[in-house]
Amino acid sequence: MFALVDGNNFYASCERVFRPSLIGKPLVVLSNNDGCAIARSEEAKAMGVRMGHPWHEIRHLERQGLVALSANFALYGDMSDRMMSLIAGLGHTQEVYSIDESFVDLSGIRGNLQARALALRERILQWIGIPTCVGIGETKTLAKLANHVAKDAERKGCYPAHLSQVCNLASLTPGEREALLASIPLKEVWGIGPRLAQDMQAQGLKTTLDLVRMDPATARQRWSVIVERTVRELQGVPCIALEHEPAPKQEIACTRSFGRPVQGLRDLEEAVSEFATRAAEKLRRQGSVTGQVLVFVRTSPFRKTAQYSRSMVVPLLRPTDDTAVIVRAGLAGLKAIYQEGFDLTKAGVMLLDLASKDQVQFELGLDAHESDKRQPEARGRLMQAMDAVNARWGRHTVRVGTVAAAGSQRDWRMRQERRTPAYTTCLEDVPEVR
């Protein structure tokens, strides 16, 4: 048996904890550059604001009382940590699935699950200030589905009222359960997106009950192994295990939309250096090395201007976690794909072909001492020192310099934040890019 605990309108709820005057008001939290809505209070949803709704299309709603806030991800991460530690008490093992959701394995937990979940819900509300809903079911997919029911029973009233806030599918009679499943649209099932839902409708499936009654082999034949797995899970056969330890990432990305279009290579170099630096930090944090650096630039697909979208994968001579090498690879790729004359609105760096640093050194037959000969000890220590200083004094205190930055004294990120670097290191050329 699994539970899924989920914070309601999480970012909006976090903001309300610190600004109680916003309770009861239509509220949206906006993405990077205030581009679009990424969280909405119930009142904002009632005004017709969609998830991902561009801000410029809903801005006029300010006149009707809509409040918009720029996202504060550090705050949400902190609130999330506190909420997750309370949720951990619900069972023996927990999987933190996203910033606002957590699965809990309830096997071996005795007593009234419904009552336990309600008590947890109250505790989170009282201690942290975040309203939550809890779904309980025999599999993760069913727990997710139950969570959806708990939410929509509360806010829309489209399911029986006694299922609101906490919904335990296992406690329903077969008749109740069937009636409930027959009232849930297919698109609410975890793993069934808009495309699949549409396809299933076209093939005569109407509700979740139809999917529950489907033969798994047929589901595989018509769609994919993923859908087959979903069908089995809906039938109560666990196919997706709880993951207690977050698996190391297989890719690490840092990408951003620009506030306004960028044309010049210099500006792009600044941006790509920044993205590569951030990505390298994430890479070191998880103890990995990368073998390939992907860089991309593109124009806005929403505008009618000339379109341009290119990417390039730059292979490295050997796996590394060195910021300077990764930045140089990113810049080399950028130079190769850059073309003048386009209004570019987004760029990014992705690190691919990741491997554990320890594993790679082991496979190369290097002990720690020998590896210093290949990657001079000083460089590894420099990266460590940079990470430590930046963790203590703020992100941009010490940075790897680029020729462009040093030469022109222009800096994309610094200009955006109206700051100047306290100190910039200058590293010699590193011929690691193949």
Added chain:
DNA sequence: TCTGGGGTCCTAGGACCC
């Protein structure tokens, strides 16, 4: 004027090999 960021997995098709 103005449209997020970061992931995972599966599949199809091509390249290549024997």
Added chain:
DNA sequence: TCTGGGGTCCTAGGACCC
């Protein structure tokens, strides 16, 4: 006139998730 078959690996693109 005739033009194999099967396996593996890689990549691009699609779909989905939060």
